[in-house]
Amino acid sequence: MSNNALPLSAVELGRIDAWWRAANYLSVGQIYLLDNPLLKAPLCLEHIKPRLLGHWGTTPGLNFIYAHMNRVIRRDDLDMIYLAGPGHGGPALVASTWLEGSYSEFYPNVSRDEEGMRRLFRQFSFPGGIPSHVAPETPGSIHEGGELGYALVHAYGAVFDNPELIACCVVGDGEAETGPLAAAWHSNKFLNPVTDGAVLPILHLNGYKIANPAVLARISHEELEQLFRGYGYTPYFVAGDDPAQMHQDMAAAVDAVVAEIRTIQRTARAGGSDPLRPRWPMIILRSPKGWTGPRSVDGKQTEGSWRSHQVPLSDMASKPEHVRLLQDWMESYRPGELFDAAGAPVAEIAALAPVGERRMGANPHANGGLRLRELRLPDYRDYAVAVARPGQDDAEATRVLGSFLRDVIVHNPDNFRVFGPDETASNRLGALFEVTDRAWMAERLEGDDHLAPDGRVMEVLSEHLCQGWLEGYLLTGRHGFFSCYEAFIHIIDSMFNQHAKWLKVTSREIPWRRPIASLNYLLTSHVWRQDHNGFSHQDPGFIDHVVNKKADIIRVYLPPDANTLLAVADHCLRSRNDINVIVAGKQPAPQWLSMDAAVKHCSTGIGIWEWASNDWQNGGGEAGVDQASEPDIVMACCGDVPTLETLAAVALLRELAPDLRVRVINVVDLMTLQPREEHPHGLTDKDFDALFTRDRPILFAYHGYPWLIHRLAYRRSNHANLHVRGYKEEGTTTTPFDMVVLNDLDRFHLVSDVMDRVPKMRARAPHIKQAMRDRLVEHKEYIERHGEDMPAIRDWKWPW
The missing domain is CATH 3.40.50.920 (Rossmann fold)
Structure with a gap:
């Protein structure tokens, strides 16, 4: 960005820099300290954790972005959530939510004072404490950062049918190399500026992964810009290492993208016709890995190097000079200017934080159960297949289910969507297209089948995107249904794992996390009716994978006919905090039970x-x-x-x-x-x-x-x-x-x-x-x- 215009006044610059320094200080303290949180005494080995776990390298960039989002949220009264894609960036989000006060509201024992800071530091990556990534325990999070690749698709899922929400999504340069993330950039072809919110992607290029350079950090500026313009974005670049200049450049970029988002939405919402697909803005932020950390350790470059990825200073017991380096590092943030004598953030920092639910750690969209509305469900019995005698007549079970789901969409036009990888019609759910279309913001040609910006069916030939969109949609308080060929649901095995772990922790261990709608899978085109597609399409093993997870969370249903499928589907759509796997055929098959018999059978x-x-x-x-x-x-x-x-x-x-x-x-x-x-x-x-x-x-x-x-x-x-x-x-x-x-x-x-x-x-x-x-x-x-x-x-x- 040009430094000709300075968007930040001296006061604003001071507040943002103070917040950033405070968040960095708190992040380092979480990684290293057991005691002496305000450095009131010289650091010694007894103050330092015996096992040093955590990831520093990405953290200062996450803190930098959080501070700048706070400024525009407060100025423009924005409704914004924050998704941290870089792995193990937990110290940053914990630090910022503690600074804004939301952390202590959820965890009163971690108060905003010296004792609370001591507990904040001690709990991080410590037995009985919290994980090193942005986990369910982290206020404001809907994204489990333990596995890379899913932040952007979660962000898009969160803003579907959330017209005022902005999802600020930080994509790490290591994460950007994953297949799911590469596909997720195309989510902008499904985002309707009239009825949906906006995603602000921030690609954070700090140059390195654990030990290797990051691909996108090692291509030319021109190639990088062309790549993202090809994806359909307008990239704004912020690069450097001088904090004062970077603050000004970042503020200018954030002001520009927020204004652009508002212009896109205002224009589309005033149009009165099918909106054209806009070119959404994004930010590409280049900053040193481990920014503001030790420049070198033991004579080797650390800041701006892969060596800052995890713990820049280690071996404290055998290298006492590292203890002094740690004290110098923490004192470089000038904590005496950031916290008062009692350990609370000073007024200058508090003045940057948004108020109430506008704080990103307290935003109710990130605790979706707070916003959850019950589905208005039609009576599934009205869709029953008549069964006078068992096994005399055939029906296509999923086609019958399609009529039920069609009317679920009719009754719930803004909080229920159906997701699937280009298989909705193939899986006999075509009745949906009697009332809605496929969501589509890209080019449309004559002869296309059921494409519209306001479609409620989300189809893309990527199981990763379907799963990720649905997860983001559910985690922000809505309902959905995912149909897929049975053999290929394995593509999202790992994403299922992460969501199951999230639900296990939130439903059993975090009382302030309100229950959300269940994740519902319909697996059809199954192993026994893939005779025409052959061996590659024949695999029923997803069930085995699912059953590995906690019994509190998983449910597996195999209804034998259409009426039992209807009863099971209705139950699953009403359930909370579960993962429901339904396996049902789509081919004509005998019908065994009347609806009354099916209800009784399914009840047990x-x-x-x-x-x-x-x-x-x-x-x-x-x-x-x-x-x-x-x-x-x-x-x-x-x-x-x-x-x-x-x-x-x-x-x-x-x-x-x-x-x-x-x-x-x-x-x-x-x-x-x-x-x-x-x-x-x-x-x-x-x-x-x-x-x-x-x-x-x-x-x-x-x-x-x-x-x-x-x-x-x-x-x-x-x-x-x-x-x-x-x-x-x-x-x-x-x-x-x-x-x-x-x-x-x-x-x-x-x-x-x-x-x-x-x-x-x-x-x-x-x-x-x-x-x-x-x-x-x-x-x-x-x-x-x-x-x-x-x-x-x-x-x-x-x-x-």
Whole structure:
């Protein structure tokens, strides 16, 4: 920026510089000190933490930006949140929120005085304290900074349908090298200046990562500018290392971008027609890594070098000269000018802080549960598929769900969106386009399908962006739904991890964090109906990944038909602080339960399907109570295709072995299989035994990898008799039924499994198993000749 105009008066310059020095002082203290927070005595080893953990290099830049955002928030009464993308920048946000007072309001024991400062320092990266990154414990944060790449996409998610909000998003130059961040720059093609807020990206180039130079810091100014103009931004550059000049240049840049944002919004909102996509402003800030820290340590350059990335001064016990260097470093900020005798920030610093909820640490958008409005949900029963008799008619479960979601959008036009990677229509949710379009601010051509600036469907061919937008949307108090092909949801495994960790900490350990709407996944185009796309599209393993997380947070549902899917979806949209994974097929499939039956079934998540069982016919008492009425075999199923194959196997068993007593159990809520002590939805041992018996064989047909069922049920009394069939990594381009045959999940294999496990069938087992082998040979010959499944398979109906 030019230094011809000086936007800051001497008073303003003094306030900003004082804040910055104070935040830097507090940040260094957090990394190093246990005691002596105001340096009232000469530093000695006893004042210093025995284990030095933290990241200094990015911190002064984050403090610098925070100070400048405070000025314009206070001046213009801006509604702004702060997202710190650089990893482990926690000291900066903790320091600034303590200076503004919001930290002490959330944590009264960390008061704004000398004792509070001592606690502030001691808790950082210390047992029983707080993490080194910007974590859920940090006031004002919606972004978990432990993993890089997601800050910008979270920022855009936060401002969708938040027309007055500005998300100041600092992108570190290391983070800028990640794939998700590179894609996130394109979020500006989805931001509607009429109904959405604004993102102010600040690319902070301090030159280095842990040990290597950063790519964007080592390309020419011209190339860097062209890159971001190509992304659709107007970049403003601020560069240097002289604090006074940098403050003036940064203030000028911030004034320019805020004015530009307001002009873009004012023009669009006064237009009355489809707004044109604006070129949004951004700032590229170049400052030294570890700015204001030790210039050199042990004769090696530190400030402006990768050596300042983490802890510039270490080995305190073996290098006592480092203790003196630390004291010199902290005293260089002139703490006597920054804090009064009691340890509180001086009035000059307090004068820069915004007031009340305008403080970025106290902004209610960053504690989204404060702003959460209940969804107005239509009655899901109104969308029911008529089921007069089980298994007689087919329906596409997700198409039925699409009509329900369509009306959710109608009733909630500004706080509910559907996200997905270019698959909304493919996943049979096309009813959404009866009432809305795909959000799109880029160029539109004649013949495009349902594109509009105000669309409520967020489609982009990046699972990372869909996930990140949705997370930002939820964390700021709205609701959403993410549909994806089952195999490719793995792309966001790590993002799921971070959100699950956030929810675990916020829901159990941070009472001031209010509950937010749950993260809802619909996984469709699933493993058993990817026969046409082949092996690359066949993977049900996301469930296994999800189940690793805390039971308080995760829920997994596998509804077997459309009516159960409706009941599950309604429940998930009403839930809070959960991650709900729903797996449901989109292809025509048999419908088993009426809506009344589906509601009852889903209310417990597991149950005996009496209409498919015959064990109750052969005893004197209620099933599971009278020993005479115990089944010979329990046939359990979880998932739409396993349910179909189980019922087809049961039908064969009734034909071939009519005296065999079979109990059919369907599982909708996978977590019911865990003991109640391990998951809140788990069955008690008594209830589990009543369903599955204590000593009878159990044949379980499962949607995913078989070992997960064993893992969930290994503590149950009858686990030794549990045999699970599921996906065993066999797949190719073939027919739908051949997919289940390849994995031994088909009806013929299931019948043979029963023969192997029921002692009373020993005499007839060889004949029945031979008949099943013959059916499998017939199947193989038929599909190789005709290219489709046999009519007896394709057209099968439940016969009773």
